[in-house]
Amino acid sequence: MAYPVKATIFATAVAFASPAAAEGIKIANIENFTGPGSTTNREYALAAKYWADTVNAAGGIKGNNIEYFEYDSQGSTATAAEKFRSAIADGAQIIVQSGSSGIAGQLTEDVRKHNLRNPEHPVVYLTAGAEALELTGEKCHFYFFRFAPNAAMRVKALITVMQKQGALGKKVFAINPNYSWGTDMQTSTEASAAAGGYAVVDTVLHETNKSQDFGPYVARMKSAGADTVITGSWGNDLILMMKEIDRTGLDVSFAAMFLDLPGMIENAGPSSAGYFAVETANREVGGEATEKLYADYAAKLGHTPSSSEVRTIFGMWALQAALEQVDVSGTLNVTDLAKALEAVSIDTPMGKIAVRAEDHQGALPLIVSQVSADAKFKRESLDIGLKPVSLVEGAASINPVQPSCKMQRP
Incomplete structure (x- = not known):
């Protein structure tokens, strides 16, 4: 099941159908909301949704709102793979998941194989929490980016x-x-x-x-x-x-x-x-900018963010910076977005974050x-x-x- 942030509901497609070109900016967050460890994993989704809501409230990306959907992996690799197919059928171009390296290992392979089968309609996958070294090692690929340490x-x-x-x-x-x-x-x-x-x-x-x-x-x-x-x-x-x-x-x-x-x-x-x-975050670091972020987050979500939530926000800021560099007026060119992500460098209250092009590991x-x-x-x-x-x-x-x-x- 997908949980839409916006009122728009996608029509359900056959899971194995070839993806159609999707207009706009469509993000699917495949996270563990109900399985073992979900209390911790859910924090990443809270922060991603906070970012999407904040961007949309400010007018979107170049005037285009973000369509953000959530899918429950239940902490299972098999369910995550199923939800990935649902997200693709729903038109997602950007996959976000952070709560588990095990789930990430499944999803990054799903993304890689999908992109090989559908080179005209690739998707990109971002994580702010899956830290297994293999994700930027033997499983690295052009459409995977990690905004987390290892x-x-x-x-x-x-x-x-x-x-x-x-x-x-x-x-x-x-x-x-x-x-x-x-x-x-x-x-x-x-x-x-x-x-x-x-x-x-x-x-x-x-x-x-x-x-x-x-x-x-x-x-x-x-x-x-x-x-x-x-x-x-x-x-x-x-x-x-x-x-x-x-x-x-x-x-x-x-x-x-x-x-x-x-x-x-x-x-x-x-x-x-x-x-x-x-x-990657401590509230005592970053002065006024940190306090402003923590206060706004607490006002909107009812609690101060954990470091996992702050790191997710920073990762989404990097995505936002890349989206600002590409054409988002029609069908999003995901390959152009990935190239922009490779070159991204942003300033955060904790310091500069950049992407290393050789393996897409974030320098945080x-x-x-x-x-x-x-x-x-x-x-x-x-x-x-x-x-x-x-x-x-x-x-x-x-x-x-x-x-x-x-x-x-x-």
Whole structure:
């Protein structure tokens, strides 16, 4: 089912029919609204819709409104593929999805195959959250763009700053979810050991959002003699892990990629003081421009945006900048749009964001923060928040082009 933002309803076409040329700017957001992890995934769609509503309220792109539709993948690759076919039948030229690297792996292949079969009517796919390295590696293609970091970028920024702060130990325990993102995190943590001056003493890849007991994993941390834990786990897994570390009194430096998301610090409580996070946004960075964005978002959606929501907005700003460079008066030329996206460079309150043409990885500023009572913006019912420690510019944060990316240009 599609959930239209505008009153216009597309006529339903046969899913396997050849796509017709569609006029206007039609964006399909294929996101997990009802499946496991949907609470976190939904944030990306909220931000994309906020951007579309804001652009349309200001007169659209060169006077043309954006038609924005949402499709529920239910957290399933099979359902995502089905919704992709529905979106194409509905005339979508731009696909947006951010909540899962697994879903992204399915959709980027769907987009690639569709474009091979329909070279006259290609579609472009943007993500602000799917961070698996393969998406800009072996699965890279001309019509995929990532406005999010990846594991290599996050780990590099994190260990560089933690090392300078004297907070990075010599014995690192890597614990991550057992899918592409988690294996990338483990590989990146191991690959950074020499630069970080540490040894990885043990690794765990756990099932995602299925375990209710992280006791055995924390026991392994203690048994391995770890003094630092680096994790790409998220959601309830991250909460349970932090609670178990607190319960057992394990004394480690702790760094999580998604510690800033709503509910993480709130559930961990005061014991999370000193923990590190690395993200693309922090409300203390960017001054008046940041405050204006956060205030407007809160006024319209009823809550301040998470870093995932802010990153999505920045990604959509990049799309907007590219759309401004092409003809949108009739049928959108998606190839011209992709070429414009390759050259895009925008200024955001957090810093400059650009696209690397070789693999379409976004070069984004990364902010390493630490849970502290010195944070300006405290978490609900707590006297702590995320205090920025260091900002790493996009040109310094981006990882090298992966040799496995063999991009074919039209």
